[in-house]
Amino acid sequence: xxxxxxxxxxxxxxxxxxxxxxxxxxxxxxxxxxxxxxxxxxxxxxxxxxxxxxxxxxxxxxxxxxxxxxxxxxxxxxxxxxxxxxxxxxxxxxxxxxxxxxxxxxxxxxxxxxxxxxxxxxxxxxxxxxxxxxxxxxxxxxxxxxxxxxxxxxxxxxxxxxxxxxxxxxxxxxxxxxxxxxxxxxxxxxxxxxxxxxxxxxxxxxxxxxxxxxxxxxxxxxxxxxxxxxxxxxxxxxxxxxxxxxxxxxxxxxxxxxxxxxxxxxxxxxxxxxxxxxxxxxxxxxxxxxxxxxxxxxxxxxxxxxxxxxxxxxxxxxxxxxxxxxxxxxxxxxxxxxxxxxxxxxxxxxxxxxxxxxxxxxxxxxxxxxxxxxxxxxxxxxxx
Amino acid sequence: xxxxxxxxxxxxxxxxxxxxxxxxxxxxxxxxxxxxxxxxxxxxxxxxxxxxxxxxxxxxxxxxxxxxxxxxxxxxxxxxxxxxxxxxxxxxxxxxxxxxxxxxxxxxxxxxxxxxxxxxxxxxxxxxxxxxxxxxxxxxxxxxxxxxxxxxxxxxxxxxxxxxxxxxxxxxxxxx
Numbered sequence: 001x002x003x004x005x006x007x008x009x010x011x012x013x014x015x016x017x018x019x020x021x022x023x024x025x026x027x028x029x030x031x032x033x034x035x036x037x038x039x040x041x042x043x044x045x046x047x048x049x050x051x052x053x054x055x056x057x058x059x060x061x062x063x064x065x066x067x068x069x070x071x072x073x074x075x076x077x078x079x080x081x082x083x084x085x086x087x088x089x090x091x092x093x094x095x096x097x098x099x100x101x102x103x104x105x106x107x108x109x110x111x112x113x114x115x116x117x118x119x120x121x122x123x124x125x126x127x128x129x130x131x132x133x134x135x136x137x138x139x140x141x142x143x144x145x146x147x148x149x150x151x152x153x154x155x156x157x158x159x160x161x162x163x164x165x166x167x168x169x170x171x172x173x174x175x176x177x178x179x180x181x182x183x184x185x186x187x188x189x190x191x192x193x194x195x196x197x198x199x200x201x202x203x204x205x206x207x208x209x210x211x212x213x214x215x216x217x218x219x220x221x222x223x224x225x226x227x228x229x230x231x232x233x234x235x236x237x238x239x240x241x242x243x244x245x246x247x248x249x250x251x252x253x254x255x256x257x258x259x260x261x262x263x264x265x266x267x268x269x270x271x272x273x274x275x276x277x278x279x280x281x282x283x284x285x286x287x288x289x290x291x292x293x294x295x296x297x298x299x300x301x302x303x304x305x306x307x308x309x310x311x312x313x314x315x316x317x318x319x320x321x322x323x324x325x326x327x328x329x330x331x332x333x334x335x336x337x338x339x340x341x342x343x344x345x346x347x348x349x350x351x352x353x354x355x356x357x358x359x360x361x362x363x364x365x366x367x368x369x370x371x372x373x374x375x376x377x378x379x380x381x382x383x384x
Numbered sequence: 385x386x387x388x389x390x391x392x393x394x395x396x397x398x399x400x401x402x403x404x405x406x407x408x409x410x411x412x413x414x415x416x417x418x419x420x421x422x423x424x425x426x427x428x429x430x431x432x433x434x435x436x437x438x439x440x441x442x443x444x445x446x447x448x449x450x451x452x453x454x455x456x457x458x459x460x461x462x463x464x465x466x467x468x469x470x471x472x473x474x475x476x477x478x479x480x481x482x483x484x485x486x487x488x489x490x491x492x493x494x495x496x497x498x499x500x501x502x503x504x505x506x507x508x509x510x511x512x513x514x515x516x517x518x519x520x521x522x523x524x525x526x527x528x529x530x531x532x533x534x535x536x537x538x539x540x541x542x543x544x545x546x547x548x549x550x551x552x553x554x555x556x557x558x559x560x
Contacts, residue, residue: 012409012419122424149448182448183405183421185412289448296447372447 003052006191013186015150015179019109020045021188022157023081027196028107029055030073030080032066034088037121038177039111042083063088067095067108074104075233077201077224079161081107085177086115086128089135096170097136098235100259103214103222105164105199107157109173111180114367123367124178126288129343132172133317139256141263143270144172144317146287150184156314162197163270167262168219174316176339178369179289202229212240215258217265263318271320275327277309282379283327283356285348286337287313290369294337297375306383316344321351328352333382336360339369357382387445388527390438391453391470393463396431399514400459404436406518406536407528411440413539414532420445433462440527455525456492457517458484478521480513495524497559503552512552519556530557 006025013021020042023031031046033039047057055078060066066082073080084092089110099106114120115127128135132144143163145156153175160171200221202211208230213223220240223231232242237255245251263270274291276298277283284294291312301308311327313320328334334356336345342360349358361378363370390407394400401423408421419440426432437450452472458464458479464486471477473491482500497520499513515537522533534550541549 010413012405012412012421122426178422178448181423183408184445184448185418292445293447293449299446369447369449371449371451373451 003049005053006188006194008188008190011186011188012183013150014041015147015153015175015182016041016111017045018150018154018186019083019157019173019175019180020049022154023107023161024049024053024055025154025188025191025194025196026079026158026161027198028079028081028161030058030070030078031055031082032058032060032069032073032080033083034060034063034066036085036088038113038124038180039083039085039088039109041180042109042111046083063091064095067092067099070106071095071099071104074106075225077226079105079165079198081109081161083109083111085111085113085121086131087118089128089131093131093135097138097140099170100136100140100142101235102233103168103220103259103262104170105168105222106170107160107164107173108170109157109175112174112176120367122177122181124176124180124289124339125367126174126176126290126339126343129174129316129338129340132174133319139260141260142172142317143167143169143263143315144174145272145314146174146316147179148287148289148291148312149179150182150186153179154186154188158194158196159272162195165197165199166219167266167270168199168222169263172317174288176288182289201227204228209241214238214242215240215254217258217261219262267318267320270315270318271323272314273320273323274310274312274314275323277311277327277331280307280309281331282306282308282333282335282383283311283331284308284335284337284375285311285313285324285327287316287344288339290337290339293370293372294375297372297379300372300376301379306379308379313344319347321347324348324351325355328355328358331356334358335375335378335382337370337375339363340366386443387439387441388455389450389453389472390440390455390457391450391467392436392438392457392459393467394434394459395462396425396434398434398459399511400434401425401436402540403457403514403518404438405540406533407438407440409540410528410532410536414535415528417442417528418444420448422448422450433466435463455521455527457521458487459514459517460484461486476525478517480517495520497556499556502555506555507548507552509548512548515549515552516556516559519553520559521556523557523559
């Protein structure tokens with residue numbers, strides 16, 4: 001318990017290790033998981049480091065219990081996280097819906113790998129993008145960040161905790177094996193330079209009957225266990241007091257809308273994008289490691305005199321449709337790049353196609369991010 | 385050259401990934417450069433195929449994937465057919481000549497190092513063959529300062545193995 005929580009310094013660090021350090025720096029105290037390639041290094045690092053700072057990593061019997069333990073820890077007032085890959089997320093989906101429904105802050109790291117099914121564990125693919133958004137049943141919103149480097153594995157994990165605590169919701173880190181296993185310079189700042197947020201909780205001594213602990217679009221204070229709040233936490237449709245209602249459709253409507261609006265109302269402050277398309281006629285839209293290949297190609301194209309820009313989605317969910325529209329209004333051609341067969345492409349096309357020609361460029365081999373040479377060829381083709 | 389792409393191919397247990405980490409650490413923390421290291425391996429820890437990729441650059445590395453390696457390091461025969469076709473014209477191919485036999489002359493330079501037999505005879509441990517290769521590579525190319533690599537070795541290998549690894553690296557510097 002005598003080690004430092006924040007390992008300030010400059011490192012040549014693996015993305016997965018940086019993710020674990022980001023979690024600890026953000027104040028995470030509880031993690032539970034079931035080891036899976038390519039996310040294992042995060043679990044290993046947490047298992048080693050968290051006990052040093054008064055927290056713990058729990059290896060559970062499977063992913064279902066891992067997410068359940070994380071939800072429980074969060075309700076006990078701890079910042080909590082689980083780490084896995086696609087097959088693990090598939091098992092967690094039911095409880096992820098539960099976490100959304102009862103408004104549980106937690107961070108879920110998916111280091112995506114070759115899929116479907118058990119697929120190819122060490123190859124990075126952006127294959128679970130829509131699963132994060134639509135995997136559990138029912139209408140709901142989710143927040144997801146897409147890091148492109150080990151530095152961002154650290155930075156985004158801190159942001160993910162802050163979003164989870166601010167909006168009382170599960171937040172995804174959608175990394176992949178390529179970025180998770182990548183080593184690069186990572187700078188961990190001084191602790192006082194890392195902004196951390198903790199959820200609102202009701203004032204102690206509040207009459208338990210009067211706590212509106214749920215369904216507030218501006219985020220209800222969380223009546224965590226152990227403080228005498230006597231909250232009723234139910235996955236069934238409930239009102240703002242947590243009281244079940246299984247008969248009034250208007251209660252269901254409110255349950256769905258308030259939960260969704262809690263995210264959508266704050267979409268502008270949640271959304272993070274990188275825009276570099278001033279004066280561009282062709283804009284490359286991408287996220288994660290693919291964005292780095294796109295930036296290389298755009299810079300090469302500009303040297304050849306072709307006005308190419310980039311838009312990188314850092315938060316893919318909630319979907320930043322307004323940002324896509326703003327970009328497309330100025331562009332003639334939009335090229336979407338993903339390391340998959342086109343998962344976010346339909347969402348981008350729906351926003352952009354009214355203003356610009358939209359096309360998709362898959363990688364030559366799914367599992368290997370687009371070659372800048374191939375992107376350039378596509379740029380030359382559409383610029384004719 | 386502002387961007388150098390290095391691909392290291394071998395089998396699990398040969399220190400393929402460690403070699404990549406040493407180059408990346410030497411460049412980033414002690415060589416005043418930027419580097420990205422990535423890797424891929426099949427699920428077997430030992431004996432399965434292993435690959436490490438390193439990009440060393442004067443500027444921050446944008447595209448993080450090795451496309452056409454300027455330097456290809458082959459530590460196993462199996463890696464030869466997989467990667468030889470990807471070498472950039474006039475690139476450098478470094479081989480452990482005890483393990484890689486089938487290489488044909490081509491539009492590349494070959495640096496042939498009997499690393500496994502030197503490691504075995506002189507160090508009594510074939511596991512440091514990769515360090516001998518790295519020494520020979522640094523001597524031939526001047527890719528990174530020797531001190532940067534030595535600091536990277538001291539930082540990255542277990543304490544009790546530092547001397548062995550440094551010896552192997554320094555032995556490699558005398559070759560080529």
